[in-house]
Amino acid sequence: MLIAPSILNADNLNLAKEIAAAKEAGITRFHLDIMDGHFVPNLSFGPQLVQDFKKQFPDLEAEVHLMSSNLRGMLPDFVKAGADLIEFHYEADYANQIPGWLDYLHDSGVKAGIVLNPDTEIRVLKPLLPKLDQILIMTVYPGFGGQKFMEVAPSRIKAAKDLAGEIPIEVDGGINAETAKLAKEAGATVFVAGSYIFSQKAIDQQVAELKRILEE
Numbered sequence: 217m218l219i220a221p222s223i224l225n226a227d228n229l230n231l232a233k234e235i236a237a238a239k240e241a242g243i244t245r246f247h248l249d250i251m252d253g254h255f256v257p258n259l260s261f262g263p264q265l266v267q268d269f270k271k272q273f274p275d276l277e278a279e280v281h282l283m284s285s286n287l288r289g290m291l292p293d294f295v296k297a298g299a300d301l302i303e304f305h306y307e308a309d310y311a312n313q314i315p316g317w318l319d320y321l322h323d324s325g326v327k328a329g330i331v332l333n334p335d336t337e338i339r340v341l342k343p344l345l346p347k348l349d350q351i352l353i354m355t356v357y358p359g360f361g362g363q364k365f366m367e368v369a370p371s372r373i374k375a376a377k378d379l380a381g382e383i384p385i386e387v388d389g390g391i392n393a394e395t396a397k398l399a400k401e402a403g404a405t406v407f408v409a410g411s412y413i414f415s416q417k418a419i420d421q422q423v424a425e426l427k428r429i430l431e432e
């Protein structure tokens with residue numbers, strides 16, 4: 217079980233401090249949400265953030281969740297910035313182009329994942345499985361932190377798990393102490409949590425509570 221905090225709802229002017237607090241609490245991977253204001257109706261970070269993150273925290277994994285359909289324009293920049301894993305949306309390109317982008321990431325020494333929006337059929341993953349290091353099942357519509365975990369999510373996680381075998385299933389959106397449990401029971405092993413970790417009580421307490429739930 218791995219918790220990958222999303223810094224989307226962290227305090228931008230105190231980002232290094234907040235990341236350090238989560239690291240101190242045992243976090244080894246961070247989820248960096250890249251939103252382009254077009255594929256999703258919000259703007260967040262660019263490659264500079266990823267580069268600065270790796271410079272300051274070289275021992276932490278940078279997982280980039282690319283919410284853009286401009287794969288040609290953006291993937292190389294995030295590879296250059298030092299991302300350890302990049303996951304992009306199935307909905308971002310034509311199905312027949314996606315295997316090539318996954319190969320591009322692997323050839324660049326970066327782990328590759330596919331993200332599915334809540335309305336995309338799970339079966340589209342099937343032909344891609346040999347090229348995937350991780351599958352991200354969105355449990356909200358992407359674009360904003362602080363949304364509610366969708367009721368349909370557990371059955372989608374289970375369907376992805378049944379198809380994916382050993383490939384880790386990650387979940388993102390509305391993850392808290394209760395929904396993490398539901399997602400875990402359905403087969404998820406990687407949990408993105410944003411507002412649960414960064415917008416409530418002390419970061420170390422939130423990480424410890426989520427860890428406790430996931431270890432039960």
Ligand SMILES: O=C(CO)[C@H](O)[C@H](O)COP(=O)(O)O
Pocket residue numbers: 222224225247249281356357358359360361362363388389390391408409410411412
């Ligand atoms: O990808 C995302 C939104 O598109 C975020 O990672 C996600 O929403 C995390 O925030 P929260 O845990 O507050 O739901």
